[in-house]
Amino acid sequence: MTSSDTYQGLAVTTPVSLMFGRFSDAATPLLYARTLKELLAQSGLQKDDVDGLAVSSFSLDPDPAIALSRSLGLSLRWFQDVNLGGASGGIALNRAARAVAAGDADIVACIAADNNLETGFQDLVRDFSVASRDGVYPYGAGGPTSVFALLTKQYMQETGATREDFAALCAGQRENAKTVPHAVFNEPLSPEEYLASRMIAEPLCLYDCVMPVSGAEAFLVMSEERAQALGLSYARVLSSIEAHNTHGDEASPLSGGWATGRDRLFANAGLGPDDIDIIQTYDDYPAVSILQLEELGFLPSGKGASQLATSTHWQQKHNTSGGQLSCGQAGAAGGYLGLVEAIRQLTGQAGAWQRANVRHALVSGYGMVVYDRCLATCATILAAQESL
C-alpha cells in the first residue's frame, strides 16, 4: 500500500483560528473548549460525534494532555498528544488521517491551543529541555532566538544571504496579512523599517522574531463520505512525511531533513514542485522558511533568500495569511497555523485574502529546538476537493 492509498477517501475540513490576544490568563483547557465549540458550530456536528482527539500544547502543565478528554467531556476511541512544536500540525494530521483510514476513529478533532501568560514564554524557554537548560540558556538567556541567530548567521555565511533578503520576506508576509482578521500584525512593514528596527540577537531584529500569543488553531479529519453528508467543504490529503533528528551527527544545523523525504512526498502525491499552488512554511524566523523552500526543491539550494526577496510571485504563493511573523505563534509554537491556512485556501474560505485557483498546497513544519536545532520535521501535500 502506498502513502497515497492510505489517504484515499479522507477529508480534512473546518479550519478554525481563534485569537485570544497577546497575553491571556485563561486556562488552556478553556481555550480548547472554545475551539471545540467553534469546530462543532462550523461543522454541524454534536460533541458526541467526535471520537478522536489530537492535541498540541506547551501550557497544559501540570495536567497530562489526556486530561482534556475529561475536561471537554469527550468519550474517545482514539487520542494522540502530538507535542512537537512547529511540526505538530502536519504530524497530527498524518496520524489522524491514518486512524480514520484504519477505522480507529470516525471524526478526529485536531486542536493546538496555548495561553500565554506574561511570563509564560520565559518560563517555557528557561526549562525547555535539560540540554537547553544546561548548554544553551545560560549563554545570555536569549531563548530560541539565540539558537536561530546562530543558525541564521551560518546560513548567511554559507550562502551570501543578506538582511535585505530577510527584510523583503518579512515585508512581503506583512503585506499578505493586511486583510487577515486573526493576524496580530497587519499594518504595512517596509524593508526600511525592518532594517532600522532594534536587534534582538544579531542578525535577528525585532521583525525576524515570531511573537508568542494566546490562541488556537484547529481542523477536523473524517471520511470524504461523512464530509459530503455534512455538506462541508474539505481538502484531501495526498502525501505526508515526517523525520526526526535526521542529521543529528552533523555539526551544522542547516539541514532539517525535508530533503530526505522530498522525493517520496512528491511521488506519493503524483505531483512535482511546479504543481503546488501555495506553500505554507514554518516561519518562526525567516531563514527557517528559506531552508524549507530549498530542501523541498522549490528554490535552489543556497540561493533561496535572494530569489524569494525579488519575487512577487513567491510573495503571493508563500505564507498566504502572513505566517506566524504576522499572525503570532499560538498553539504548540504555532505548529498548526500553516496547515489551517492551507485548508482555508483549498476550500475557498480565506475571505479577502483568498488566492485564485488553489488546487494543491504544501505545508511544512519544523519544531522542538531542544539544543542547537529543531528535531522534528514534516511536510504534507493537500489537494482541493474538486481536483480529483
Place this chain on the structure above:
Amino acid sequence: MKTVNTPCPEECSDCCALTYPPQGFCRRCLSENMTPVNLPASGNIMAVTQIQHSFEDEIKPILPLTVASVDMGTGCVVFTLATDDSIQAGAAVSVDRRIWPFGNLLTAVKEQP
C-alpha cells in the same frame, strides 16, 4: 536566574564518542560506561551572535553578550560566551571555563596564530 556551572562532556569508554551536555549514556552506542572529560583543547567557531535581549534581569545590565557556537571536532558542538567581540566564524579558539556574573561558563578565546 540561579548561578549555573557548565557540566563537563562525557566520553564513552566503549566507543570514545563525546556527549555534551552529559546524559549518563552514550548517544552513539548506548553504553553507560561514561567518564567526565575536559573539552578538547580547541575548536572552530561556526557562528557568532551578539545577544541584545535577555529574559533574565541579572544579564540585562551586561548586554550585549557575544555568544558563539563552536564545533569541537568530535561530534560535539558547544555554545560559548566570548570576551572578544571581533571573533569570527572559522576562527580557531580554545574553550575553557570562566567565571561570569551568572555562572562558570564555557568561554571561547581566539588562539594566537
